[in-house]
Amino acid sequence: MDKTLRMKELVNKLNEASNAYYNGKDEIMSNHEWDTMFDQLAQLEEETGIILPDSPTSKVGADEIGGNGLKKVRHEFPALSLDKTKDIYEFPKVFSKAASGDCVVMHKLDGCTLCLTYDGSRNGGCGRLVQAVTRGNGEIGSDMTYQASYIEGIPMTIGFKGKLIVRGEALMTYSEFERINSNLEEGEEEYSNPRNLANSTITMKEPGLKGRKVIFKAFKLVYMEPAADDKIEVPATFFGALTLLERLGFGVVEHELARAYSSNPDVDSDLPDQIINVMNSFSDRVETLDYPVDGLVVASDDYKTADALPVTGHHPNRLTGFAFKWADECVETTLREIEWSPSRTGRINPVAVFDPVQLEGTTVTRASVHNVSIVKKLRLRVGDKISVFKANKIIPCIDKNLTPGDELTYAESHACTCPVCGMETSPMITHSGDRDVEVEMCTNPNCAVKQVKKFVHFCERDCMDIVGLSEKTLEKFIEKGFIKQLADLYRLDTFERNIAAMDGFGQKSYDNIWKSIQISRKTTFVPFIHALGIPMVGKGQAKLFDKAYKGNVKKFFNDVYNRKTFTDIDGIGEKIELSLWDWGSRYLGWIPFEKDLLDEMRRTSCNTEVYDLLRWIDVEIPAEANVAGKDILSGKTFVITGSVNHFKNRAELQAKIEELGGKATGSVTKKTSYLINNDVESTSGKNKKAKELGVPIISEDEFLEMIGE
Template sequence: MRVVDAKSALSLEEARARAKVLREQIEYHNRKYYLEDNPEISDAEWDALMRDLIELERKYPELVDPASPTQRVGAPALEGFAKVVHEVPMLSLANAYSTEDLLDWDRRVRQAVGDDVRYVCELKVDGLAVALRYQDGRLVLGATRGDGSVGEDITANIRTIRNVPLELSEPVSLEVRGEAYMPKREFMRLNELREQQGEPLFANPRNAAAGSLRQLDPAVAASRRLGVIVYQLVRAEAHGCETHSQALDYVARLGLPAHRERHVCANIEDVIAYIEAWADKRHELPYATDGMVVKVDSLALQARLGATAKSPRWAIAYKYAAEQAETTLRAIELNVGRTGVVTPTAVFDPVQLAGTTVSRASLHNEDLVREKDIRVGDVIVVQKAGDIIPEVIRSLPERRTEPLPEFRMPETCPQCGSRLVRLDGEVAWRCINPDCPALLREGLIHFCSRDAMNIEGLGEQWITVLLDRGLVRTHADLYRLRKADLVQLDRMGDKLADKLLHNIQESKRNSLERLLFGLGIRHVGEKAAKTLAEHFVTIDALMSASEEDLMAVPDIGPKVAQSIRQYFDTPRVRQLIQELKDLGVNMTYLGPQKVSDGPLAGKTVVLTGVLQAADRKQATAWIEQMGGKVASSVSAKTDVLIAGDKAGSKLAKAQEILRNHPDAKLEIWDEAAFLRLVDEAGLR
């Protein structure tokens, strides 16, 4: 495959051919990333492919296709969900809670069909059951289980899930069932964000996935990085399959995310051994699991066994017991987050849960603590929500040997002593003092973080030291630091001081969206910051926009608009923006870097292998700042291949091109050559 330039003048047929290549590349890399856990390109390279396709479809609207990966996001909000009748009912599974339950089920199966039975074990993903229907290889429907007979049409939301192919590798018509899930890391990220915003938390990944897929705005589902694991091919016999395991192999060949954590067992004893083997190991998976589904493998035997009104007789779900532990609550600490939310945290005697030692758990808010009657000194029951986040299930008041005081949130901030406030409609108490050291510390850590101003080396440790020494009191003070200030700090030598000051100065050149995200405006995440920067271009235009102007921007609703307006109406914020301006921080959206006279101007560059001095994201940024365009694969149009350590197939292909075409324009650089150019351009 080759990377194409969507900006050149093309005939419609040439554009159609190029769009086909780009779509194939994007779906190929989606499969490598989401199905095989073996990505071949960086996120930046994937983004470049998507940008090329978006630009091509913009210039040639007749090429827009429902199966194009560009159509995964951006669908209009739905007014409601249409109903979907399941031609084959989506039944729920009967549960087994013990080895004895499994043995009883096995005995009933063998009494009905004989002893020659093989079983398939599949880890039970904790998510939302969905049905996916393809017509001539194209995704035409996504639906919830509903009551088993009638579900809801959530096609627009299903289309946003990256590991669900919009088009299969063969033009077949079929329906599969699977589990839509939220990865553990995304669940934690989403709940942390909701806690910062004072919003109710999702109880577990299953609820989070269900809540995401039942959003009427597909953009919300798209932002939550869901996945699907397919566990059944409906009417598999019609596709030439004789067993359930064959059916899953078949759908995997079509490009669907078939269940990989599965095993064919000769008998129930093998089943029990497999279940036991995964009891602890399952916690290492990137998604939450709550059991093991056991199925009769033969489709003919499944048909003979049939189903009750609610459940198939040929399958059962073994549920792992939730790991809980009793411990003693020693303290309730109060933590002030970046947005000022004061969160109570339980501190208890360490216990083992889901393979790790835990001694702390968020109590979220005062209402929850009082509702559960949790008091310091209580014996409490703790577990991990979805096997991920430690939580206090309940206290055991009957175990109290003496009266214990009820918990009450203090009236003042534990960090600065300012009066706490509770906004209408929120459960959280907040500190709104802009000079609160906790707000400043968390805000500065966020400001310097990789996805914000990206001041490398200036992390939590050094921010804390700078605050403690009084060298920094506002974001602007970072840009006033001098070498003499830094070298007086413990473990800060000349070389490190020079590097930090260089990185701080480099951050002044960031595009506006990084600054907007770094400022930590409530409800303005990375995506909203980019949208606002693209729309208003300058911070002055954004600061003067009314709430109505803001709501006219795609994906900016009244809640976000009100938050932005309140933020920029604050005198201290306006003063901070002016100080940052005076110190030379860029306040303009730069857009995709277009450098016409840079050393790589007009050149197509491919990165391969591991770079020691920078990650792919940083290297890509340097190339674009020097006028180059980063491509994902080597072709006749490649000008430069930058080969780091462990370079593989891309380097081999480049060498082959040079062998077969000695006059080719392609050059191969090592990392040192690349870094020399970066340094000459003053980018590092």
């Protein structure tokens, strides 16, 4: 192909990918692929002496797509992109030439670059933030000053009255990225990585931005002009500048001073310089960080001299800042399966499963492919040879398909059925930036994976108290198809081997979970009704119904199904009554059927989730206490602390106290009658408080003796 035509092709592809990178939710090209194309383009430009209009080698980032309503602003100091290399031994060569051999090593943060301006002269001498602008294309960015107040690490005022310009990165942590993706509305496009999420979030209006945590880390003091009465002097070094920013209240990038002078002028690899040792140390820390990092930056500590040096090509002088991009470790392997992983939003995400490979010191067998569009683009089929790497040394990704075949058929590129509920799926087109992205959706509103919160609530301590079934564990079991309805929790022994073999589990973990499930099979009215998640019926309402029905769940369910009036129960109003009736119509349709006649044909005509659950659970009806002893704890207030031996948990002990007319509270006060603690001699805060106030401390055995049991 003609070199100029190839350059045009590369420019178009790179700019399209950059727009998706900076403006969209998703990506159309991996960083590794983008860097490879960029290097090819730069090489062709050097060979031909031609730089095409809009070449990404001559600009930073991408023009920001309009539509967010933010004003465009020209930077006072252009935010140029740094020159970069994948050869770590370039750094001692570059920085040993500086007037000072000291340099600052820091992580290259992977988020959205912001330029902040503080100017006390425009605010009556108060050092207040007057402008926050995104980097944009390096010359022009978007004004998001209003949004800055919601970003952690950006002070609104500082103890400096003059003019100050700071550059830094707005970041989304991996944990916040997972939280937001898991709580998106059904059908809403998921974010592909924390950087895309950070870019989308910082331009949001108040309601959306308020519910998301974005952090800011400064990495450059761009300009500083003290006011006449400022007592703070301009720092003489890069390291001193970052120290000052930290003192002024900014979040600051992790950084360390290093010496670039070499004891060996030829930079012998057998005698590594301190700068290389520090850089390697920073690289090793990446996996411990909760935010994305895509390399390192080294800058001369003598930043005033460095900033005065001329621009080299389209980058500032390397002494101002020189980027080290990790050489992605690409490994070839064989694709064995495209696994479709459902999420609570209804979206079903493709995951590539391949032969085990070693990447960055760990064994990797899976990588997310994000969406149907990428599956189609890569033409992924079982048996294909693929190359994989870890983006930012953390996230496994597919670089390319080494043996792509013809275009995929619909069945090859789509899940077709939901792996959890078995219902047919439907493709859906979502929008990411200026592109359409095809995703796969489960359209069944009752799919178990969409109702993970229901399972989480069922297992909570005040409900069925199933220890070990956290939200993440439940999600994994649901995705694997182990759980589709609540009764399936009591059939998990069917999947004992599968669970014990899962990453992060093992036989002991399974045994502990199964033991807790078995204990939960014996319960009482309040925790069971609370666990069902009936709308508007929480623990408090369950207690009212328990008192009215004396713990008889069967009688309560019959009355709910038959739409009995409940407003005669003190504390139960019309809204709760209507909610109960609606719930009963959906879940209690089996009640009119006689048990022996409940065959499969009739079962399909109603929801039997509660019916199936009751086959595994024994909801005990407490024996009627004699009238004389019914309120034997009336007027007494108890506080419970520590572990219990005779009751399933503290909630069950609390229920017993209330059943006998007593009251249970959380804090020891003068009004407390007894503190129940099996470790009577404990030095805990509650024990100390009880002794100070003269409150008797009794064991669980003494309590049982008190009530005659």
